Amino acid sequence: xxxxxxxxxxxxxxxxxxxxxxxxxxxxxxxxxxxxxxxxxxxxxxxxxxxxxxxxxxxxxxxxxxxxxxxxxxxxxxxxxxxxxxxxxxxxxxxxxxxxxxxxxxxxxxxxxxxxxxxxxxxxxxxxxxxxxxxxxxxxxxxxxxxxxxxxxxxxxxxxxxxxxxxxxxxxxxxxxxxxxxxxxxxxxxxxxxxxxxxxxxxxxxxxxxxxxxxxxxxxxxxxxxxxxxxxxxxxxxxxxxxxxxxxxxxxxxxxxxxxxxxxxxxxxxxxxxxxxxxxxxxxxxxxxxxxxxxxxxxxxxxxxxxxxxxxxxxxxxxxxxxxxxxxx
Numbered sequence: 001x002x003x004x005x006x007x008x009x010x011x012x013x014x015x016x017x018x019x020x021x022x023x024x025x026x027x028x029x030x031x032x033x034x035x036x037x038x039x040x041x042x043x044x045x046x047x048x049x050x051x052x053x054x055x056x057x058x059x060x061x062x063x064x065x066x067x068x069x070x071x072x073x074x075x076x077x078x079x080x081x082x083x084x085x086x087x088x089x090x091x092x093x094x095x096x097x098x099x100x101x102x103x104x105x106x107x108x109x110x111x112x113x114x115x116x117x118x119x120x121x122x123x124x125x126x127x128x129x130x131x132x133x134x135x136x137x138x139x140x141x142x143x144x145x146x147x148x149x150x151x152x153x154x155x156x157x158x159x160x161x162x163x164x165x166x167x168x169x170x171x172x173x174x175x176x177x178x179x180x181x182x183x184x185x186x187x188x189x190x191x192x193x194x195x196x197x198x199x200x201x202x203x204x205x206x207x208x209x210x211x212x213x214x215x216x217x218x219x220x221x222x223x224x225x226x227x228x229x230x231x232x233x234x235x236x237x238x239x240x241x242x243x244x245x246x247x248x249x250x251x252x253x254x255x256x257x258x259x260x261x262x263x264x265x266x267x268x269x270x271x272x273x274x275x276x277x278x279x280x281x282x283x284x285x286x287x288x289x290x291x292x293x294x295x296x297x298x299x300x301x302x303x304x305x306x307x308x309x310x311x312x313x314x315x316x317x318x319x320x321x322x323x324x325x326x327x328x329x
Contacts, residue, residue: 002081003033004081005031005033005034006033006085006102006103006158007077007080007085008035008086009073009080010022010023010036011041011072011076011089012038012039012041012043012048012090013041013043014047016046016050017091018092019091022089022093023038023054023059025088025093025214026088027056027058029096029097029098030099034086035080035081036056036058038061039062039063039064039072040063041068041072042067048061060079062076062079067183069154069186069189070183070185074181074183077161077164078177078178083161083162084103084106084160087157089153091218092213092214092215093213094155095213098213099158101117101210102117102158102212105206111204112205112206113163113197114158114164114197114205114206115157115207116150116151116156116206117156118133118134118152118207118211118212119133119153119211119213121217124218128214129217133211133215135151135207137206137207137208137209142247143247143255146240146252147255153213154190156212163197166203167193167197167201168180181193185235185236187228187229188236191233191236196239196243199247226272226275226279229263230259230260230263237252237255254287257286257287257290258283258287260279260283261280261283261297264279265301265304268308271308272308273312276309284298
C-alpha cells in the first residue's frame with residue numbers, strides 16, 4: 001500500500017508465543033488502509049518465522065541489530081509512509097475498531113497530536129483480567145501526563161507524525177538516524193516521550209472512550225525489575241527538569257508519589273510484601289494528599305500490601321489468581 005491512512009509500528013524481539021495474535025488483531029481492523037511495519041530487532045527465537053508466514057501485502061519487515069524497544073520504534077517511525085503512527089507492542093492486541101476510531105478522532109480535530117484510549121488487561125494466555133485502564137480522556141495537561149500517564153501503555157497511542165516531529169532528534173552516535181524515543185531508556189521510554197511532547201513542545205493529548213487495547217501482563221518478573229523501573233522513571237524526571245523546570249518543581253513530588261504507589265502494586269503482584277510496604281510508605285510520606293485525591297485506589301493498595309505481608313507469597317498468589325489469573329504467578 002503506497003498511501004496508507006495509518007502506519008502501524010510493531011517491534012519484534014523474542015515474542016514467538018504472542019506475535020501471531022498481535023498481527024492477527026491488526027489484520028482484523030475494520031479500517032483496512034494501513035501498513036504494518038514489523039521491526040525485526042535481532043531476536044533469536046522463531047518470532048520472525050511466524051511473521052513471515054502471514055501473506056498480506058500491507059506487512060513490511062525492517063530488520064536491524066538489536067537496539068531495544070525505543071530503537072525499534074524509532075526505526076519503524078522513520079520508515080512510516082502515513083501521517084499517523086499507531087504503536088503496538090508484539091505481545092498485545094487491539095480491538096477491531098481501534099484504528100478506525102483513532103483515525104476519525106485525529107481527522108476531526110487537527111489540534112490533537114496524540115490520540116489514546118483505555119485498555120483491558122489480559123494474562124499470558126490471553127484471558128481477560130478483572131482490571132482495566134480507564135484514564136482521564138479530556139483536558140489533559142502536562143502535569144496529568146507526568147503524574148498519572150493517561151496513555152497507560154505503549155500499545156494505546158496513535159500519533160500525528162507532524163506533531164511528534166517537533167520532538168525528533170538525531171542519534172548522538174549516528175547522526176544520520178532519526179529518533180523520537182530516547183534510546184538510552186530501556187524502561188520508561190513511553191512516559192519520557194509523552195512528557196517531552198506535552199511539556200517541551202506543547203503537543204495536545206486527548207483520549208477516546210472504550211478499552212480498545214488488550215495489554216498483556218506476564219507473571220514471573222523479578223522484584224529487582226521494580227527497582228530498575230523506578231530508577232528509569234527517575235531518569236525521566238531528571239531529564240524533564242532541563243526543559244520543564246517549573247513543571248517538575250510544582251508537580252515532581254506528587255508524580256513521584258504516584259509512581260511509588262504504582263510500583264507498590266507491582267511488588268504486591270510479585271508477592272514481595274516487604275518491598276510493597278516500603279514503596280507504599282515512601283509514597284505516603286512524600287505526598288500524603290494522594291490518600292485524599294484517590295482514596296479508593298490508595299485504600300486498595302494499602303489493603304493489598306497488608307494482605308501479602310500477612311498471608312505470604314504463596315497464599316496471596318492463590319487468592320489473587322481469581323482476579324489476575326496467570327499474571328499473578
